[in-house]
Amino acid sequence: MDGKSLFITFEGIDGTGKSTQVAILAERLRAFGFACVETREPGGTVVAEKIRELLKSIRAIRWSAEVEILLLTAARRDHVDQIIVPALKSGKIVICDRYLDSTRIYQGLSDSKIRAVIEDIHERIIGISPDLTFILDLSPCLALERIRGRGIDDRYFESYGDKIELLRQGFLDLAREHPERCLVVDASLPAAEIADIVYGEARKRCE
Ligand code: TMP
Numbered sequence: 380m381d382g383k384s385l386f387i388t389f390e391g392i393d394g395t396g397k398s399t400q401v402a403i404l405a406e407r408l409r410a411f412g413f414a415c416v417e418t419r420e421p422g423g424t425v426v427a428e429k430i431r432e433l434l435k436s437i438r439a440i441r442w443s444a445e446v447e448i449l450l451l452t453a454a455r456r457d458h459v460d461q462i463i464v465p466a467l468k469s470g471k472i473v474i475c476d477r478y479l480d481s482t483r484i485y486q487g488l489s490d491s492k493i494r495a496v497i498e499d500i501h502e503r504i505i506g507i508s509p510d511l512t513f514i515l516d517l518s519p520c521l522a523l524e525r526i527r528g529r530g531i532d533d534r535y536f537e538s539y540g541d542k543i544e545l546l547r548q549g550f551l552d553l554a555r556e557h558p559e560r561c562l563v564v565d566a567s568l569p570a571a572e573i574a575d576i577v578y579g580e581a582r583k584r585c586e
Pocket residue numbers: 393419420421451476477478479481482483485486
């Protein structure tokens with residue numbers, strides 16, 4: 380089906396089920412004939428996946444927000460050039476697990492000067508913003524329970540400590556700042572229920 384191109388992102392703290400919802404949404408849209416590209420950040424291209432590995436490997440050390448922003452921007456620019464823009468130009472729906480809002484929150488939350496740098500870099504070097512963003516909202520307690528349930532190393536999550544609640548609130552604030560594109564979804568609901576809400580909203584934007 381030839382559709383209107385659409386750029387959808389999923390955001391939220393770790394453990395909210397974003398990756399699951401990306402996969403379900405893509406599958407449901409494809410079943411109705413929409414061409415979809417599923418992707419993620421940091422990552423999505425060979426170079427950006429290398430940068431993802433680098434960022435993940437240094438998690439225990441934690442570089443400065445500035446260094447992380449530069450690495451994330453390099454990864455994002457490559458991702459935008461090679462995957463996101465070509466897919467949108469050919470009328471596809473791009474569904475991305477994390478994007479700029481994650482940088483705004485993870486790197487920029489606690490420092491308004493850094494947040495301004497993120498906005499500036501985005502405007503000058505990246506340029507493209509999502510049409511629709513699902514913010515999956517969950518209490519840090521439940522999120523941590525899910526991460527542990529998946530057998531994933533939770534040291535990084537735990538290293539944020541009390542900051543996780545601030546990150547969560549940061550995402551909710553972003554949703555209030557950008558009501559035209561952001562929809563907050565209660566991530567404590569069963570996955571199938573979340574998928575229905577997400578699919579309904581996405582379809583409205585595909586018409
Ligand atoms: P995830 O893809 O498994 O959620 O892991 C990505 C991690 O990278 C997650 O902890 C959030 C973090 N991240 C940032 O800190 N800034 C960013 O801009 C992005 C896209 C991710």
